[in-house]
Amino acid sequence: MKLTCPITGPKPYHHGDLRRALLDAASRVLEREGPTALSLRAVAREAGVSPAAPYHHFKDKSELMLAISEEGFDQLYDFMRQSSDPDGPPMERVAAIGVAYVEFAKAHPSIYRVMYDCSRDLEALPDKAHKAEDGAYSLLKKAMIDLGVVSSDQEVDLELACIAAWCAAHGLAEMVGFRQFDSLKAKMGGEKAFLAGVLSHLGTFGQARNRG
Amino acid sequence: MKLTCPITGPKPYHHGDLRRALLDAASRVLEREGPTALSLRAVAREAGVSPAAPYHHFKDKSELMLAISEEGFDQLYDFMRQSSDPDGPPMERVAAIGVAYVEFAKAHPSIYRVMYDCSRDLEALPDKAHKAEDGAYSLLKKAMIDLGVVSSDQEVDLELACIAAWCAAHGLAEMVGFRQFDSLKAKMGGEKAFLAGVLSHLGTFGQARNRG
């Protein structure tokens, strides 16, 4: 499977790298027509190949979606890393990670949808499906550790706090996707302030457990 | 539109109450084959009518799903109310509400899926779609008010805390739907303990905001 394609090279094989082309085509379809329009045939059409061609690169429609999902989690991971200063105060880091998470979901709603829809459909191959988000998750975990309020030897407590934070961010991302919260946003002066307001509660995870 | 159907009466009209029958059929299909198998045709088949019959009771497939969603939110509301003692300590009430929410999602994963999928698809009619969950949401809100730690005149703060809690529960419900958390559950001694562990962080919302 050699791919001699400098810029738009001499099409070495039948196509060169159809798998890559299909993923790009899928991305374009998603961006243009949304997740409900993501069909194998539409992707093939967009890539300029026959409807059956994708089956030589993806066993299933769900395998295509899984591949999209993996790239999406990579992008999410990058964005979260860029958005949080690793040397800054841990509290701000956790909040920044959460905000980045939700902003990514808002900026790429279709990709975000695919990321989680395929996790759901692919109960058969959980390892492959869930490995994709490990990078992003570990970023959050590190920040939570640096927060230091959770006793680090109590691994269970730490994990629970991380899961709670991740769930809250995920839940907010979903809600923001289809609810408006307009009046609340207006009262707080913008969407970013609103997101930060909700997510500020995330930073309190673990802290309040030290209550009397 | 009279429905003279005492027990399984003389079929007064063409069917009697096909709308009701379709919703029941949909419920059966969901329970038996999952949300991906929920098609208008399958529901019609299950109800014993022609594939086009449902269109006289639901404009769309999404309108069928919306109707299912509404009933689902009613059930959820009932379950949450039953699970939380209105006279108990507010802190436990919030936790109980959260646990009930997630347990409902676990017990009826297909219905839960429809509830949120149709919210997403029906951006056109947000009022009708979102009104369904108002009952359940207000239950949480009351408990959060009774918690009292959020200054009640600061309506915005209260709303933010409620949204954060709701998002966390929703996020956990989604995660639990397709992730296992097996090792963690084992360490904590059961699923319920695990859920309570994650959700205990919800009760800390607002509290930690009073930090120095």
Next chain:
DNA sequence: AGCTCATCTTGACAATGCTTAGATCGAACC
């Protein structure tokens, strides 16, 4: 050159959402 095999196309099948045209039958009106 000739063989091989991955790649891609053609053509097909079943299922789905949805529409249009027609059949059916309760009910209201004369």
Next chain:
DNA sequence: GGTTCGATCTAAGCATTGTCAAGATGAGCT
């Protein structure tokens, strides 16, 4: 009571989708 009306249901069909089997194509090795 008979007729008309209109809501309800069926029949038939269209476009689209996921998927598969059979054949064409052509790159790369011997």
